[in-house]
Structures are given as structure tokens and as C-alpha cells.
Amino acid sequence: MVAKFLPRLFLFPSYERQSDVADYLPHTTEDLEEMLGFLGMDSLEQLFAHIPAAVRLTQGLDLEPGQTEPDVAEVFARYTRANKAQATNLTCFAGAGAYDHEVPAVVKMLGSRSEFVTAYTPYQPEVAQGVLQAIFEYQTVVSRLSGLPIANASLYDGATALVEALNMASGANGRSKMVISSGVHPHWRQVARTFARGTGHDIVEVPLVDGVTNWGSVDVSGASAIVASYPNYLGVLEDLSVAKSLATSHDALFVLGADPVAAGVLKTAGQWGADVFVGEGQPFGTPLAFGGPYLGLFACTLDQIRRLPGRIVGETVDSNDRRSFVTTLRAREQDIRREKATSNVCTNQTLMAVTAAIQLGWLGTNGLREVATRCAQGAHFLCDEALKIDGVTAASSQPFFREFALRLTRNATEVLSRMAGDGVLGGLAVSALTGGDDVSVHSGIENVLLVTVTERRTREQIEHYVDVLRKAVNS
Amino acid sequence: MRSQALPGGRAASAPILGHDTEPTIFEMSVAGRSAFQLRTTGVPATSLDELVPSEHRNPEVIALAEVSERDLVGHFTRLSHRQFSVDLGAYPLGSCTMKYNPKFCDAIAADPGLNSVHPGAPAELVQGWLELLVTLEEKLCVITGMSAATLQPAAGAAGELTGLLLMRAYHEANGDARKRVLIPDSAHGTNPASVTLGGYEVTTIPSNERGLVDLEALKAALGPDVAGIMLTNPNTLGLFEEEITEIATAVHDVGGLLYYDGANLNAILGVVRPGDMGFDIVHMNLHKTFATPHGGGGPGAGPVAVSARLADFLPGPKATRGVGGAFEWSTPSSSIGRVHGWHGNAMVLARALAYIDVHGGDGLKRVAQHAVLNANWLRHRLRDTLPAAYDRVCMHECVLSASNLKSKYGVRGLDVAKALLEEGFHSPTVYFPLIVDEALMFEPTETESLQTLESLAEAIERIAQRAIDDPEALRHAPQSTPVSRVDEARAARHLISTEDAAGR
Numbered sequence: 001m002v003a004k005f006l007p008r009l010f011l012f013p014s015y016e017r018q019s020d021v022a023d024y025l026p027h028t029t030e031d032l033e034e035m036l037g038f039l040g041m042d043s044l045e046q047l048f049a050h051i052p053a054a055v056r057l058t059q060g061l062d063l064e065p066g067q068t069e070p071d072v073a074e075v076f077a078r079y080t081r082a083n084k085a086q087a088t089n090l091t092c093f094a095g096a097g098a099y100d101h102e103v104p105a106v107v108k109m110l111g112s113r114s115e116f117v118t119a120y121t122p123y124q125p126e127v128a129q130g131v132l133q134a135i136f137e138y139q140t141v142v143s144r145l146s147g148l149p150i151a152n153a154s155l156y157d158g159a160t161a162l163v164e165a166l167n168m169a170s171g172a173n174g175r176s177k178m179v180i181s182s183g184v185h186p187h188w189r190q191v192a193r194t195f196a197r198g199t200g201h202d203i204v205e206v207p208l209v210d211g212v213t214n215w216g217s218v219d220v221s222g223a224s225a226i227v228a229s230y231p232n233y234l235g236v237l238e239d240l241s242v243a244k245s246l247a248t249s250h251d252a253l254f255v256l257g258a259d260p261v262a263a264g265v266l267k268t269a270g271q272w273g274a275d276v277f278v279g280e281g282q283p284f285g286t287p288l289a290f291g292g293p294y295l296g297l298f299a300c301t302l303d304q305i306r307r308l309p310g311r312i313v314g315e316t317v318d319s320n321d322r323r324s325f326v327t328t329l330r331a332r333e334q335d336i337r338r339e340k341a342t343s344n345v346c347t348n349q350t351l352m353a354v355t356a357a358i359q360l361g362w363l364g365t366n367g368l369r370e371v372a373t374r375c376a377q378g379a380h381f382l383c384d385e386a387l388k389i390d391g392v393t394a395a396s397s398q399p400f401f402r403e404f405a406l407r408l409t410r411n412a413t414e415v416l417s418r419m420a421g422d423g424v425l426g427g428l429a430v431s432a433l434t435g436g437d438d439v440s441v442h443s444g445i446e447n448v449l450l451v452t453v454t455e456r457r458t459r460e461q462i463e464h465y466v467d468v469l470r471k472a473v474n475s
Numbered sequence: 476m477r478s479q480a481l482p483g484g485r486a487a488s489a490p491i492l493g494h495d496t497e498p499t500i501f502e503m504s505v506a507g508r509s510a511f512q513l514r515t516t517g518v519p520a521t522s523l524d525e526l527v528p529s530e531h532r533n534p535e536v537i538a539l540a541e542v543s544e545r546d547l548v549g550h551f552t553r554l555s556h557r558q559f560s561v562d563l564g565a566y567p568l569g570s571c572t573m574k575y576n577p578k579f580c581d582a583i584a585a586d587p588g589l590n591s592v593h594p595g596a597p598a599e600l601v602q603g604w605l606e607l608l609v610t611l612e613e614k615l616c617v618i619t620g621m622s623a624a625t626l627q628p629a630a631g632a633a634g635e636l637t638g639l640l641l642m643r644a645y646h647e648a649n650g651d652a653r654k655r656v657l658i659p660d661s662a663h664g665t666n667p668a669s670v671t672l673g674g675y676e677v678t679t680i681p682s683n684e685r686g687l688v689d690l691e692a693l694k695a696a697l698g699p700d701v702a703g704i705m706l707t708n709p710n711t712l713g714l715f716e717e718e719i720t721e722i723a724t725a726v727h728d729v730g731g732l733l734y735y736d737g738a739n740l741n742a743i744l745g746v747v748r749p750g751d752m753g754f755d756i757v758h759m760n761l762h763k764t765f766a767t768p769h770g771g772g773g774p775g776a777g778p779v780a781v782s783a784r785l786a787d788f789l790p791g792p793k794a795t796r797g798v799g800g801a802f803e804w805s806t807p808s809s810s811i812g813r814v815h816g817w818h819g820n821a822m823v824l825a826r827a828l829a830y831i832d833v834h835g836g837d838g839l840k841r842v843a844q845h846a847v848l849n850a851n852w853l854r855h856r857l858r859d860t861l862p863a864a865y866d867r868v869c870m871h872e873c874v875l876s877a878s879n880l881k882s883k884y885g886v887r888g889l890d891v892a893k894a895l896l897e898e899g900f901h902s903p904t905v906y907f908p909l910i911v912d913e914a915l916m917f918e919p920t921e922t923e924s925l926q927t928l929e930s931l932a933e934a935i936e937r938i939a940q941r942a943i944d945d946p947e948a949l950r951h952a953p954q955s956t957p958v959s960r961v962d963e964a965r966a967a968r969h970l971i972s973t974e975d976a977a978g979r
Contacts, residue, residue: 023838024575025845026483026924035852035925044844047851048746050868051715055752061745062617066835069579075832076825080588082603085596087587094593097816102513106544114562115555117581120571121772124902126893126956129497130558131771134551137500137540140973144537150972154773156629159816167672187816194790194812197640198673237531265523267533280816290604291594291817292629293774305970311772315977316966318958319951323496328966334632335907339667339677346665347630347762351770358551361500364541367511376526378518399528413597420600428595435792435806459517 023066087288090425091461093382095403095452096233096433097158097185097280098288099261101371102456107285107362111355121311121347125326126318131350132325135313138357145263146277146299147270153311153327154353155296155345158280159191162257164298164309164343165276166192166201166225169253171307171342175224177202181213181243182440183232184257186433207439211236211396211405215246223252225276230258230266234430234440234450235379235403236396237266244273253304260284260297262401264372269299276300285359286352295352308332309343371455375402378453378462385466386451391473395441395448403452405430405441408473412449418472424465426472427451484927485934486564487899494957497553500540501974510544557957558771559901565923565931567853569872569904569916570663570711572741572763574846579833580767580826589825594817598803605802608794608818611828612778618831618839619740619757620750621780625790626824627815631738632665634758634777635705637790637814639673641756641781642703642732644788644811651730653702659688661711661908663738675702682910686712686865694725703732708752709739709870711908713850713916723753732756732785740764742847742871745840755782765827776823790814845921846871849928853919856932860939861891864911872918874911875903881913886942886949888913893960894941894952898934 027035036042048056067075084090092100115130122128122135135153142151155161166178178196180189182205189205196203206218211234220226226247231237240256247254256274261283263269269277281295282288300308306329314328334341363371379402386392386406395405408415412429419426430441430448441448453462523532542550559566566573584590592601612624628634639656646653656675658666660682667677678696683689687710704726708716716722726733735754741764749757761767762775769775781789790813791806834842847870854863854873861875877888892902892915904916919928941949953959971977 023834023841024577024922025841026922027845027848031925032848035848039848039851039855044848047844047847047868050717051743051747052717052720054720056747057745057751060840061836063614063831063836063839066833066838069577069833072579072829072832073583076583076586076589076607076829079603079607080586082606083588083592083601085592085600086589087591087593090596090600092593094595096595098594100591100593104512106510106548110548110551110555112581113552113555115558115560116771117768118561118573118576119558119771120566120568120573120769123568123904124559124892124896125961126953126958127557127559127896127901128771129957130554130556133497133499133554133557134771136972137974140499140501140975141539143973143975144539149976156633156773156820157816159813160629160633185816187813190813191816194640194814195636195672197643197811198636200674237527239530264537265533266527266531268537271533287590288593289590290592290601290821292815292820293822294816312970312972314966315971316962318961320959322494322958324958324961326961326963326966328963328970328972330967333664334668335664337668338664339671341664341668341671344632344636344665344668344672345630346632346663347760347769347773347775349629349770349774350772351768351774354771357500358547361540361542361547361550362510362544363539364504364509364511365536365539366509366541367513368537368539370511370513373523374513374516374518376523377521378516380521380526381518399531401527401531416597417599420597425593425596425600429597432597433595455513455516457516457518458514459519462518 085425090420090423092425093451093453093465094425094428096428096450098291099283099452100288100454100456101283103285103287104362107359110358111285116351116354122327125324129325132313134354134357136315136325138353139313141357141360142297142299145260147268148277148299149302150305150308151299152308153313154348154350155298155310156349157294157296158257158278159188161278161296161298162188163192163195165255165278167199168276168304168307169225169255170201172253172304173224175222176200177204177223178225178227179204179206179218179220179223180227181206181229182208182438183213183234183238184227184229185233186438205439211398212238215242220246220250223250225253225255227255230256231262231401234396234405235400236398237401240272261372261375264368275304281352281356284356286355293349293352295349295356306332307342310345310348374455375453378457379404382453382462382465386469389470389473403450406449406451408447408449410473411446415449415472419468422468424468426469480926482927482930484565484923485899485930489563497557499974500542500550502979503542503546503550504540506541508541508543510542510547564899565927566901567903567917567919568901569918570738572918572920574766574920575922576766576768577830580829583829584822584826590822602802605794607825607828609796609802611824614831615759615778616780618744619780620748621757622783623786623789624778624780625793626778627790627819628777628779629815629820630773630775631758631760631777632669633814634779635665635669636672637779638734638756638758639669640811641785641788643673645785646702648809654700656702657696657704659710660910662705662707663711666705666736686714687716688722690718690721693722697725697729699729701729701731703734705734705736707736707738709742712865712874713869713872714865715870719752738763739871742843744843745836746843750782755785761823761827765830767823767826774820774823776820842921849919849921849923853917853928853932857935860936861915872916875915875917876911877913877915880942884942884946886946888915890949890952891915891938894938894949895934897953897955900931900934
């Protein structure tokens, strides 16, 4: 019997795996010897001999040794188990720029094609037409949704897109006073304040009264930009003609942050007269993903194009006269203009932009309208039902679209905690978003709850929500 | 070559060679076709006219493409076939670190336990995410030799600006905002652009004949108005700044801070740490160093780690270990504030942590060693064809020059880069750094095999031979790619950036 297997033993000589850890490196021991020999070296350490010994590590990094993929997966399973807020456990009624929309299998699959996922910035257009054309199509839909002719190839997220819009405004008119409605998402305003430390922008936040920007309460003179949000972060649909006329009379840029899903049926930024549109593009095919990567939408009027931040793709022809796409107007960008660039953005969120183009291709004209309409229908249905509960009132009497604020008779954070026990992520506590008192809500901000409904929420889920809210507020 | 194995990283056989133009999705659109399917909700279908006042309604319908799911799949699949990627073949694009992205890390990020979590959910409901973020921060601090970090910046450039705002906050807290930031002439363009946005002026420091910071010029530029210096080490020439200790001492002596641009951190993992070199602020490009996919130009992630004296200024809120074992959000006492709408590019952060855990301290060191070995092998292998701008041991990338091909045959670095596309490899970075004539910056990365490197070198030798035999043809390369060289001037002169501008 033994003799029968001998030839095979010769064919497969002794195999001893050195380690259970495979770390994606192709080099065999023989490869290493050959390559080092070619360089006249006998150890890998020699490659680093020119680094001063005084700063070199003598021991390795103080980290655990490598583990196999299945072992690391066990560690991550512990993290995922501790995330009680995952959508399969808690039905999501939270929004504030991060929405639980339908992302179909076809969008997930196309958006995870490795040609899109593992490419980089299309510096060589001859082999990057896939990403370039997808961005061109993305720019087209962002332009149409914003009602503005020029859209860039994406920015990090809505908040940083706002910062770029402010920089565009000060570049356009040389002024630094930014008058921002406090209806703009609190995080966006916080980010704007952070970056104003460097640019020296003077951020003036305008209070809301009954959920509506009280523009008359601040001095707008000398403003570089007038910034509003549509709907505002409390969900309210404000009459933007007030902001537009202020911008016009003070020769400031009108910057509008808008919900791109609502843009499917509401007036566009362009129709309201905005010079710049910024938005959070997460609703177009990107999962909640604990806040990132998301997608910064940016569009503007033609006369701002030389100040456009980030990349833009343009159509042209190749040397054989075939339609081609290429990144263009590159002279604005940091790698060419350096300290005089319009922005420091290099890497953006291309994969999310490509995904948005796919998602909007899936939705089409009617699908986007349907999603927007169903969000509004669900939100109004839930709001009407919730307002029947003792201890729940509307935080604003104004019209809203897909999100709204409720004033409770008790602390919203506590209510959310109770609701979670009944399988519902009941919204967001406004005071958690603002980090305390804020000019957007006059008093009792800790009792205000922000609620959203997407097209994925059923009547049954909404009715359950109302039961759970009633119990949480009144028990 | 030791074995008869063929290269795994050459894409010349890939079907990326279709010559027909792919129509835009709008050109395929047929009114009445659709692909979407939504949940049956049972929610009352109240008319929008009753819900939204008419003055807010768009009187027009916004037209999107109307296609079937089959056509949608066909379109984006064909577009993907017109796109080079790391998964297809070697992508030695210098400075961008286009290494293989482990699929395991993508699978980690696809888990609904991570990616279906709302970022605004109360801390008690997202304990797993908070622990993950705290763990990543701690490991990044070990790797860089720093004290604390923010994970919020969404990309390297965002990290740079965050770091400069930290520098400003630190100086302002000392009652001394300062005016200037020093940058070597070899720096990435994001550095000077970030300095301007940080409210500082740029002072450019020349490189010496060895391609390193000219220490005397640096000392001459230093003064009490200098807030700090931004350095990439190894620098963009792929060379280690050997006088880093002297640089650090000189900058610290005038009260300035050292900023480490982590674009090239992958070269020194486990070998030397920015903190030990004297750096005060470090940004990392997780998509480069820790191999998260580049997504065609993002998303990235650009965490910033700092030394203890800067920790109180970090952006917030940040995940921290609370008392009693629970994790919580807290904001450092003198925080500059938020730099991202939520918590940063969380899914990229999760992938990076998985990559770090698979490799461990030992594996990360091998990553750096093998990356440096590959770059040096390629530099030495091509020494007669494309000599290195600075011919000595480099780090993870080598800057070669096509200046001899240009002077002898009129073939430029760009022509070599374009011809390489026909050979089944992505181009190197061209014309950067700016201080090298006809620069071709190759970063082979550690995940390409010896066979692939040899194949790449042979392709470059063939191109060099073509430069002698038929330079004119080379100036028209590539021809076998989905499109040939494009008219960039026309794109800029007559901007068509949307289907509507195209008038279709």
C-alpha cells in the first residue's frame, strides 16, 4: 500500500506552511533572494540603511501579530452585534441628511464592479472612459436636479460642499461675511465655522421663528453669501424668494442647500434663483453607512465656472474623432495652480457619484417622482397620526415635505431610548444634532424630535411607530 | 527569472479594447421604460397637491433617463469594460499607491451590522461602531507614534487642512497665530492649496542636488513668523529625508510645528514612525497605506494624528472609552470643531482596520519592505532605459526620467506613459514632481510579483526601442485602447459637461 503512494510523494515534496497568515504579498523566499541579490543586498533591512538609526524602530510596531481573514471576521462580528441600531433590528425613522432609501440589488452590483471600485482618478482618459462617462452622466443629473448648468464631479459630503460654496462666494466678490440661515443642517454650520478659522470668514447665523428664517433679525449688509436650506433641517419648506431678494439687493451669492430627493418634485435651486446648489447625495444609492462615505453635490451658474472646486468632466473627441470624455478646466486645480487653486480637493467621492448615476438610471423620471411623493405621503401620514397623541405637538406650523419636528412633553433623547426598546429608531433628538442650544429652536430644544419617513416605510411600521411613541411619551 | 511563471499583473489580454462609443444613458432612454420597483407600503396615496403648497412645486418634470433594468446593466457593464483598474492589471501610478485591495475588507464593509447603521443613532445603540473607531484611532497612533487622532477628514487633502487648522489653533492658544508655512518645492499641490485655506502664506524651500530639503535654505527661511513646515517623508521623489532630525530641531527651535503628509506612509510602516522623527501632526491616506479601494477617485479617508500637546484641539465629537466600559462621544476641550458632516468616511475606516488586523505589526512591516524592494528592483532594472532622476536607494517609488528619449528621439515622458497603456499596464504618474525633467514616477507597490515587474520592465524596453525605430508612431500611442489621445484643449475651450450642454 505504501509503495503505491510513493510516486505522488515525490511529485509533491514536503510542504510546510510557515504561517497561517497570508498577507497578499506574492514574494516567495526565492523571489526575495533573487531581487535582493540583483540589488547587491542580502537583507531587506539593507533597503532602509540610509534612514538614520536614531529614528528607526528597533522593535516592531506594538500591535498584535497578523490574523487570518476568518479570525478578523470574528472580531468584526463582535462590533456588528453591539450595533443595536442596524436597520434589521430597528426600523429607521431618522434622517437629517442620512436616509434609509431603497437600494436595489442591481445598483449594489453595478456599483461594486471592481473596474469602478479599484480604479483611481481618471488621469489617463484612454483607459478611463468608464468612470469619465459615468461622471458625465452624474453631472447631467445633478445639473437637472439643481436647475443649474454646471455640476462638478463630486465633493466629500453636503457639509464640505457648503464650505466650498462659501469659498466660491468670497472668491467671486472678495467679501467674507457669510449669512447662513440656522435652518441649514447644524453639522453643516459647525463645519462652516471650523473652516472659517482658516479663511477668516465671518459666519452670521440667522435665527428661525416658527421654523422659518427670520432674515430681518440680522444685518445682511456686506454679505458675501446668503445661505438657505430647502427644506430646512427641521423639514420646513420656506419661501426662498425672501433670501433671493436679499442676495440680489446686497449683490451676494445665493447658496442653497437642498434635499436632492425633494428636488424630484419641488422647485429647483435654479428656479429659486440660486447661484450655487449644494446637497447631500447619500439618498442616491449609498447606504446609511454610519455617515460615510457620502456624496457632496455641487452645482452653480455658468459665470462661476472658473471658481469651481474639484474636478469636472467634459466631452471632447479623440485623435480618431470618436466621442471621448476627459477631466477639464484643470487650471483651477491644486496640482497645477497650487496655493492659488480654487480648492485643495484632490480625491473626491467618485464611486458614490457613479453609484448615484446608476441609482438615478434605475429610478428614471417616474421613479424619482414616486420616491419623493411616497416620502411626503408617509411623512404627512405619520405626522397627522402622531399629533393625535397627548403630549405631542408640531414644533412648527409651516408646511413640510418629508421630515418634520415634533415637540414632546419630555426629553427627546429619553423618548428615543424607550422607543428603541420597541424596535424603532424613532428619529433624532434635535439637541443632539445642534450640541445644545441653537438659534434654530427658541426654547426647550431638548424636547424636540426630528422624524423622517422614506418610501421604504409601510403603513404597518408607521402605525407601530405611533403606538411606540405614545407609550414612550406617556408612560 | 527563476521560474517559468507568467505575470499576474499584465492586462494585455483583457477585453478593454472595444472601439465603439458607448452611448450615454440619456441616448438610450425611451419614454415609458422603467426599472424601479418600490415597496408596497399601504400608506394613503394622498395627492401631492394636498401635501405641498403649489408655490413650492416644480411646474416642470425633471427628465431622467428611462431604461429597462437590462439596458441599465448593459450600459454600466460596458462602461466598466472601458475602464482600467487594479483588479485588471498593475497600476504603477506613483504617489497614488494603487496596490491590490483585499476583497475581505470590502466584505467587512458590506455587513449590514456596519453599513445599515444611521450615523445619528444614540451612542448606546452604536457601541460596536464606537469601539471600532476607538480601536482604529489607537492603532493608527501606534503606527505613527502619536498620541491621539481624528478620523473625520474624508481624504488626504481634508486631513491636510484639518492639520493646518490644528496648527493655527495651537499657535493662537499661545497668543501667536504666525504667518507662514514652509513647503519643499517637491510637495504635492494639495499642500500649498491647503496652506492658503488654512490662512497661511506659503514659503517654498528648494531641494538640494540630492533631491532632499536644502537644510541651509530651510534655516534661512525660518523665523518667529513660521507656523510650521509640511513634509512628505519619504518625499515625492521617493527619497527619505535623511536630515529629518536636523530639520525637526531647526523648526522646533523657532517654535514651529512639523506636519507630516502621510501620502507616502506606506513606505515606512514598522520601520520608522513620524512621531519618532519629531513630527507634531500627521495625516494618513488610508486608501493608500491601508489599501482601501480608490473608487475611481474616491472615497478616501484622511485621519489626522497629533502629539499630546495638540490633542485638545482635535475635531469632535470623537468616539472615546467612557467610564464603566461603555463607549461614548466626546469633544476635546479646545476642539476646532467638526470637519465632516458626520464621523468621517466610516466604511473606509472599517476596511482599513480590517486590513491592519489581518496584517498585524509584522505584516505591516513586510508591506513596507516589499514595496521598497519592488521599487528599487524596478529602478535598478530600468537604469539603462529610463535612468532615475536621483540614482540611489529609493523608498516605495522611483522617479525616472525620459529626458534622454526626448533629447535623442523627441519622445516625451507622456508618450512612454501612453504607450504603456497598449502594453496592458497603467501609466506611471507623469510630470510630477515638477522639479524633474520628463518625470515618470513609478510606484509598483508590494502586491505585484517579480514576474509582473519583469514584464513591466520588458514593456518599457520595447517602448524605448520603438522610440528609436518609429518615434512618430509612439507620439500617437495608444491606439488599441477604448479611445486614443483626446483633445483636451477642445474640452476646455468648448465646455460640454452635461448631456444638455451637448444638445442631445
